[in-house]
Every structure is written in C-alpha cells, then in structure tokens.
Amino acid sequence: MGIVALPSKPRQHNAAPGDWLEAALAPWMAQIGAAPGENLLSLALDLPDALFDLVRNGRADRVWIAPDEEMFSVGAVAGFADMSVDRWRVACRRWTRFGDGPAPIAFLTAPPAPLGGGAHLSLPELLLRRSEGRCSLVLTGYRDFRPAAALTREWAERFRAMTAPAAKETHSPVERQEDRPDRAEWRARVRAATQAIRAKRFDKVVLARKRVVTLRAPIDADALARRMAQGCVEGRVLKFPSANGCTLAATPELLAVKRGRALVSHALAGTAPRFPTTAQDDETARTLRGCAKERREHALVVQSIAESMREICDELSHPPEPGLVKLPRLQHLWTPVSGHMREGLDLLDAIAALHPTPAVLGWPKAPARAFLRENEERRDGLYTGLAGWIDAEGDGEAAVVLRCAEIQGREARLWAGAGIMAESDPDAEWAETELKLTTFLDILGGAPSAEPRAREQSRHG
Template sequence: MSTSLQTVLDETRPPAERADPLHLLERAILESLDTIEATRPGGLVSLSVALPDAAPDGDAAVNPVRGGDCRWLSPDEDQTLYGAGEAVRLTLPTPDGFEAHRTAWVVLGEEGLPPPLAFWTVPPALDPAPPELWVPRVLLRRTGGRMTLTVSLRRGDTPVAEAVRCWLAEARTLLHGRPRDVLPAIAARAPKTDLADWTDRVRRTTEAIAAGRLSKAVLARRLDIRLTGTADAQVLADRLAALHPACCTFALAHGQGHVVAASPERLAVKRGAKVHSTALAGTAQRHADPEADARAAGDLLASPKERREHAIVADAIAEALAEVCESVERPETPDIMRLRQVQHLHTPVTGHLRAGVGFLDVVSRLHPTPAVLGWPRPAALDWLRAMNEGRDGLYTGVAGWIDRDGDGEAAMVLRSAYVEDRAAVLWAGAGIMAESDPAREWTETDLKLSTLLNLFGDP
C-alpha cells in the first residue's frame, strides 16, 4: 500500500469508529488498488462490498438514514438506493448511448453482489434539454436486509488517493449521517395558474378535440411555494415513501436543488428479458367512507370518458412495447390503483423483450406516454406548444436507474416538486378529453398537488 493511501485511511477513520463496517470497504480498496490503478484513463471502475444487515431498532453500526444526494425507493421490491457524489456524468444524445459505456465498465469486489448502477433523467417532451446519466461516487443499496456498498471512479479525473478520501467520507455520511427531519411549513403560495386561466385552456382544448385536431391533451398547472426553512430532499423522499407505499419515491439532485416525487406511474421495470409497464389514466377522489370510496371507483370504471382516456394510454404503451418485444400481455379491462388522495384506472402491461434491446431504448420508445402529453403525440405536442404550456423541474419527464447488467427501473416524474433552499415548485396536470369539465379537472389537480403540499403541514 502506498504511504499516502495509508495516511488517507488513517485520517478518515476516527479512532472511536474502529469497529465501523467501513473497514470492509477499506480492505476491499486495498486489495483492488492495483486493478483500479491499472484501469485505462477514462475507464469507469466500481468496487462493491457486502455490509452487515441493518438492525430494525436503528442502533446497528449500519443504519442508512440520511445523507447523500440521491435516493430511490422501489415500492414492491423492498429496495432502497442511496447515492452520493458523481463518479461520472454523461449527457446522452440518445438514451441508449449508455450501452457503449456500460459494456466497458470494470466491476470489482465480492462476487454475487448486485451490479453497480447509474441514475438518469429524461426531460419532459416540452423541454429540449438532453437526457442525463450519472454514476454515483458512493452507492448504498439495501435490498431486504441485505446491504451493498459500491464506490466508483472514472480513471484520470481524480488521483486515486483523493477518490478514496471522498469514498470513505461519503460512505460514512450515508451510513451514519444524522437526520434533519423537521420539515418546514409553507410561508407563502404563488400560484402560476388561476382557475380562470385554467378554465380558458380546458375550454379551448375541448373545442380543439371536438374539431378533430387531437384526441387528448394533458394540461398542467404550476404552484410555487416559499417555505419557512430549508427542506431536506432526502427527508421529503422518506416521508413520501412512508405515506405512499404503492409509489416509486425518489429524490434526485437536479440543477441547484432536487426533484422529489412519489410517482404512481412506473413507466418500465426491466429484469432480464422481462419488461413491465403501467398504464395509468382516469382519476377519482378517495373517500374516508368505504361505501363512497367504492362507489367512486365503480363510477370511474363505468365512465366512458375515463375509460377512453385510459385506453389511449394502455394502447400506446402496448404498441410501443410490441415494437421491441416478442410478446406483449395486458388484461382486457383496467382495475383500480388506490393511492392516498386519488384512485386511478390501472392496466399492467408486460412484455418479453427481443434479444439486444436495451432498457433505455425501451424508455425512449414509451416516453412521453399519452398520460403526460396527450394523443396523437405530434398533434398533442403542437397543441401544448400553441397553448404556451410550460414544464420544468423535470415534471412529466422520466427518472430512473440502470445497472451494469442493463436492468433498471423508470418512473414518470409526477406528484413531484423541484425543491431548492426555501422554495419549492409544484406541478400537477390532468388528461383533457372532449367531455372534460374545467372545474372537475381543477379539483383533480388540487388533489394531485396535495401529495406534496401535505408534507409541509397543508391539510
């Protein structure tokens, strides 16, 4: 071992924490040092170690509760990803441009551990920004009680000793960081859309649909809020995950702040050749009274307008998957997805991918679905541009992760906020059909906005 690296290890490991599970990482780094240093300049190298399980009482040495700048909680897989820093960031001309980097990725460490991964975002259709992908410098992956710590480096960007210093410091924060879990309240609201403007836009859209210019358009409204203090995006994501267990919850570094969401719409999940997507469109309110709640769900299922709005989305997803799959399956009729504030018509769509089809290629075919844009795609895009519809903070874009094996998960950025310092920008939208009533659609967006507003004490 070089003396400089020994110095880094000694400096970054306080004596009181000698029993720290990070010694496993330190040992693995020392064992892999020659290979890391031999990796060609520009090459991406990742090293993974298994850590002891987290104790449920939170007293264990390993208890990843806070810290880092990216967090991803998957609803049905009991998996949480915590990322810190960036080993590499790629701006992709096309999302599948990642494949070349993926195959050159050097993976070190214990065998049988989950592969390293990258987070990525694709902007909304109305935003010309390119897709971005980044490999976190430190990634902690908790699957069930199993924990894997992965550190990554692009050779040539930073001296190895410096990278090791960052790895250990960031890993320590992910493992032992202290919660800052008091969320601020709302100090002021600045709606960017009022009911009159919304009503006008919905009316013009229903007229355009009646005139045959398009079948559906998703209009959206923006609400800016000022907070009484800084909101920690990672805490917001944790709260959202607790309140919305059926959703994919994430907080991802974006611009100078973070995008935080509890998205009910998992656009795609890929495991080997299997891909799962979710068609979600058609919305009703939830009710505390079970009878009223069931009636609302029944009305939703029976409504020709909601069923057509939903079918446009389910058909588009099935058609996009058919282009890259050997077979596609979906039930004939939707069921109901129940969330905290709303319930949606829901159709799961699954496919068996043809050989050689990459995950990000699937995502780029699916996005934007008619659940966030409208239909047909070109007409909806033209219409939204003509209406000066804006989108930012990634709202109606896609976010996800992809691993070294090419598997991954993608969620629409919905029920989301862009949070920076003491400010948050919230968006919510609704699919507009020929029969849409402006006031009802406004109420629906209110319910969708409350997913995030509730976190700041808004009833």
Template sequence: MEPLRGEEVTVAETTVTTRGCPVDHAPVRTVLDTDTRPRFAWATGTETVAARGAAATITGSGGSRFGDVRTAARRLFDDHDVPETLPSVARPRLFGGFAFHDGDHDGESPWDGFPGAGFFLPAVQLTVRDGDAWLTVSATGPEADRTADERLAEWRTELSTLADGPQSEPPGIAGRERTPSQSDWRRQVRAAIEKVDRGDLRKVVLAQALRVSLDAELSVPDVLARLAETYPDCYRFMFSPAGAGTFFGATPERLVSVRGRTVRTEALAGSTGRGETPAEDEWLAKELLESEKDRHEHQLVADAIREQLAPFATSIRTGERTVRRLATVQHLRTSITAELGDDEHVLDLVEALHPTPAVGGLPPDAALRTIRDTEAFDRGWYAAPIGWLDGSGNGTFAVGIRSAVARDRIATLFAGAGIVSDSDPDREWDEVQLKYRPMLDELE
C-alpha cells in the same frame, strides 16, 4: 470524510473502476442529507438506493438526448472494471433522467441548472434490498483502482459510525402562487375540448404549477422517509444536479422496466378521490370503473402503449383493468408485459414510450404543441422519465409525476389532468388539487 465533488472526466477517454462489499449498517438519510452534488435517491418495494458524488457524468439535450445518453452509457460500461463476484444488487448503475420537452429550460424557471438529460455514475452508492445492504464505490483516472479501494475502505468504516437521526418536521407554507388561475384553467380546458371536438386532438394532458414559499429549510431526504410510510408502493425519487434545485416525488406510474427481453409497463389514467368511509371508497371505485369518460381516457393510453411497443415485441400481454388506490386518489390501471424480439437497451424503450398519453396526449405531436402553447410555465423534468440503467442495458424508469422541485425556501409543485371531449373544467381542477396532496402534505 473526503468531499465527493465528482471527477471531471470525459466518458470516451476514461476507465472506471468499481468495488463493493456488504455492510451491516445503511443510514440512507444521513448519506443523502449533506448537499454533496449530484445526489440521487430511489426507493420502490423492498429496494432503496442512496447515491452521491459523481465518478462520471453524462448529459444531453434536444431531440437526440436519449440516443446520446445511450451511446455514452455503453461506452462507459464497455471500459469498466467491475469484479465478476459483485452481485447484481451492488453492481454499478447510472442514475438520472430527462426533461419532458426537447427544448432548453427557461433560465428563470425553477429548473435552472437541470440539463435536457442528466445521469451520473455515483462515487458512492448504498443499496438496501430485502434487508441486505451493499456499499458500492466507483473511481476514474490513472489510479482508479487504488482510489476505489481506498474509497471503499474509508466509507465502510464511516458507515459504521453514522446513524439516521430524528426526522425534521414539515417546514410549513407561508404563501402560494398558482399557475394558471381557476378562471384561466377553465378557458384552457374549454379550448382543448374544442380541439378535440374538431378532430385536432383525441386527448391532451394539461398541467398546473403551484409555487409555495416555505417557513423553514426543507430536508428532502426526510420528505422521502415520510413518503415511504404513506406511499410505500410508489416510486420515490430525488435528484439534485450540481448547481440546481432538487427534484423529488412519489409517483405511482412506471414508464418501463427492462430485464433481459422482458418489458413491463402499465397504463395509468382515469382518476377519482378516496372516500371518507370504506363504503364511500368502494362506491367511488365502482363509479370510476363504470365512468365512460374515464374508461375512454384510460383505453386511449393502453392502446397507445401497445402500439408503441409493437415494433419491438414478439408478444404483448395486457392485464385486467383494476383500480389503483393511493392515499388521496384512485386510478384506473392496466398492466402491460411484452417479450422483445431482440436485445434492446432500456433507453430504446424509454424513447419510444415517452411521453405516454397519460402525461402528453394523442396524437403525440399535436398534444405536445398544445401543451407548449397553453401552459404558462416550464414543465422541466415533471412528467418525464426518471430512474436508472446498468451495464447490461437493463433498467427501470418511472414517470416523474406527484412531484416538486425545491430550491432554498421555494418549492414548485406540478400536477395535471387528461382532457377529452366530455371533460368538465371544474372537475378536472378538483382532480389536480387531489394530485398535489402527496407533496403538499409533506410541506404544510
């Protein structure tokens, strides 16, 4: 099998050729399990994608990273040879995401090697949707057509010989290091509440980091397979850039989906735990729906998303507020659908919506300053947009929460809580511990 190191290409000066075909066998974990970089996994509902090796890459940094990626993506897809007969499920996509903040990462952080924005067009993409599997390959350069045809034939044969083996066990945790400590967290939350009471903030989301050392090597593809059983309705993702760790998670929060002129997003804010019995579960859900603090926090998020969509939309529809139940936590959720007045690229909406008040706060600039001044660790790609886009400007991005970044035998988990005027530091601490569970359960 050829090594897919990624053709070193400049998007502005290359032609890309894509080919694809249906396949009978889709060993997703095996395709991802070798450490070919970059690699990306995406799973939600009835669709699973495994991508590895780069035919082309796009990176960006700073405040212009959204626009820079959008411009480069349009240039790439404009000079792209794709058979018209290739169905939408198998058409080429760019996979990747963005950092939460504009600035560069601290080289000593677990995010070393992650760019401010990073996307790649896979050399090999395996897509399974509604039980049907498709192989898609891309190539660049003066002989891109021949390379793509040969790659398709080689991988079609190779897939027929591969099989997903048994899943590995969770590696086990040898040690834990929390940032901040619980006493420091109480001080941080009280300081944030003071800003809210003074009118400097309406809400801010403060996060924590949990660094764990592992007893054995970690197979992230196996983690994703186990998460599919526990969190089948979440967006499960994995991204391994060249020369970096692997960012992975199972997030319940969609930032935005764009298909044509229809935009779908949601407000997800306000949390409580799960009950040990159905009756206790229902009681907790009812308490959440009636909680003045959680309803206020949730409404701030829903109103802000509507305001962010308003410049693009001819109409915005808001669904009924409901409770979203996950394995360890329950959230207030409101679906939001908008119809666009003009054709818009998905990254236009991503830039407008990030960060939502569910992961940042209000007013946005004041909340981001508070986060930078308060948190003693680098958020990196945590709570930032991660997902895919295609040549038509459609795409889906999730919010990278319920997540971790791992390298060698070290994993760093992240989780946060929304702070408003009547937040209780100890209750918010407990909420963050619940949000660690999806990742901790796959590591312990």
C-alpha cells in the same frame, strides 16, 4: 405493496464510517492499482446494516425507493457525470469490476412530456443499495492517470460526508402559496383545449398547473424524502437533481420495468377520489370503471403503449379490462402491458419507444405537444419527465415523475395535471388536480389547500 418503514433512529455501529471503509478497501488496493486506467472501475462491498441506516438518515444526491429496494447515491464519476446512451453502452463493455455485490448502475432522467427526448445518464460515485435484505456499497471511479490511492481517498471522503449525521429536522410553517395559472385562467385553458378537441385537432391533451408554496425556512429535501418513504405508496419515491434545485416525487406511474427480456409498462389514466367508508369507496370505483370518458381516456393510453411496445417486443399482452390502483387520496384505472423484448434491446430502447405516453402528454402526440407549446406550458423540474436507473445488462426501471415538486431554497413548486377530453368540465378537472396536489402537500406538512377540498367536489363524488 407498501414502502419499507424506515427506523427513526440509526442502529449503533462501532467503527466510524470512514475507518470502516478504509479497512474494507485495504484488501483490494493491489487489484485496484493493477486495473487498467482507461476503464471504469467498480468495487462492490457488503455494508453493515447500521451504516446503511446512517446514510438513509443523512444526505444523498439521488434517492430511489421501491417497495423491495432502496438506493442512495452521492457524486458523479468525473467525465461520466452526463453520459450519452452510446457512451453508457460502450463503458459497460469495458468495465473492471471487483467484489461480490450488485453490478453498478446509472441513474437516468428524461425531460418533461411536452419536451420529450431521450434519456440522460449519470454514473454515481457511491451507491448504497438495499435489495433482498442485503446492504451493499458500490464504489465507481475512472482512474485515468491518478494513482489508485487518490481514487480510494476520494471515495472515503465522500462516504464520510454521506454518513455525517443530518441536522435535526425542523418543521417550518408555510409563508404563502400561489396557483399558476389561477382558477380563472385554468378554466380558459381547459375551454381552449376542449374547443381544439371538438375542432378535431387532437383527441386528448394533458394540461397541468403548479402551486408555488413558500415556507418560512429553507426546505430540507432529504428530510422530505424520508417522510415520503415512511408513507405507504404504490410506486416509487425519488429525489433527483433538476435544473433549479431538486425534484422529489412519490409517483404511482411506472413507464418501464425491465428484467431480462420481460418488459412491463403501466398505463395509468382515469382518476377518482378515495373515501373513508368502503361502501362509498367501492361505489366510486364502480362509477370510475363505468364512466365512458374515463374509459376512453384510459384506452387511448393503453393503445398507444401497446403500439409503441410492438416496435420492440415480440409478444404482448394486457388484461382486457382495467384494474384499479388505490392510493391514499386517489384511485386510478390501471392496465399493465407486458411484452417480451427483442434480443439486444435494453431499457433505454423502451424509453425511446414509450416516452412520453398520452397519460401525461395527450393523443395524438404531435398536435397535443404543439398545443402545449402554443399555450406555453412550462413544467418545472422533472414533472412528467422520467427518473429511474439502468444496470450494465440494460435492465432497470423508469418512473413517470408525478405527485412531485421541485424544491429550491424555501420554495416548493408543486405540479399536477389532468387529461382533457372533449366533454371535460374545467372545475371537475381543477378538483382532480387539487386532489393530486394533496399527495405532496400532505408531505410538505399540512399546507392548507387554497381551494375547498376536492374530495367532496369530484365528478365521482
């Protein structure tokens, strides 16, 4: 499935966005004024398509784009900007909601795989959502002791800022790029990992590396997110704030998708390049499916996901043989694991059970994590962490943040990793990470790869 194409120019809309919102809020003022001050309050409004287009061509703190859905948000509700899981659950029970639109959601993140740990939630003040062809605006606030008009004024100001026309996108050339670790150090790290595996410390560990790309001018993360969304990806395009700037990703890996009681986790591990001719591409896919190392690497991930899901699901199933996910530059072995979640559990329970999987950490998890800590692999931004959203019913999605970069000023810190098994060859694993880096390099605007193209180099070529 492809990502919906974005119109390059916003369609015309006559009313100024701020005026439109004030008029749309007017009929609700009395009800907002009478709502209990100690509860969260949300109002969902239908939004004209043209205003939605203004937003997706403008600026947003958080962006989430799926094949059948788009979400953009600004602001975080004061006092609920960083919610604990418990606080979210309590708030959901005492929420005053108006309007006939989608329920409010919180965005969530979880730390990179070597750190692990639970989810953080952030409650957006303004959420623009297009789902099933319908555009809506969900406004959320905590009125506390303020008059209702103070709250609606804040919403209107944010909406004006969000719909202000974005600066014209300019393309900035690459000034320099650097690999950390460099190739020699990478080889040493992979050898250390394969030795530890042969010494039976663990079966698999995921090593990662970064490329720091510096452009001549500051990077426009919103423009990059739009470019990513225009490409065709299997998965999710996202932009989330992270420790030093923001993280952008076009990731194919979905850790958890929950709708009602149905939970699906997508095991993705085992990688090969794509080729322009069908014959060569199919041959590579056959080699990937038949490669014992890749199959074992994949099987570890499926087994671990199934074990974790058994703790929270009653029924579990997955196809006996992996399928393939085909991306523009890569193909992966893929197994969707489906389950029927136990009564009363939500997406956050699924995250607690599943994150991180051996696809981004290793197996068994504890010694793989200890190895990464000893080797001081510090992953920037949200790389191999999670990003996603949850609604008040506990449904939602969590993607593993891959094919990503943390953007700060003129710098993009790109990350890619590979599963290391006993027989891993350092150069083949380097080639695989090169290929993974191209997903983001392509979007950044043709930054030339520091190494020869991995397509021709891969162990499957």
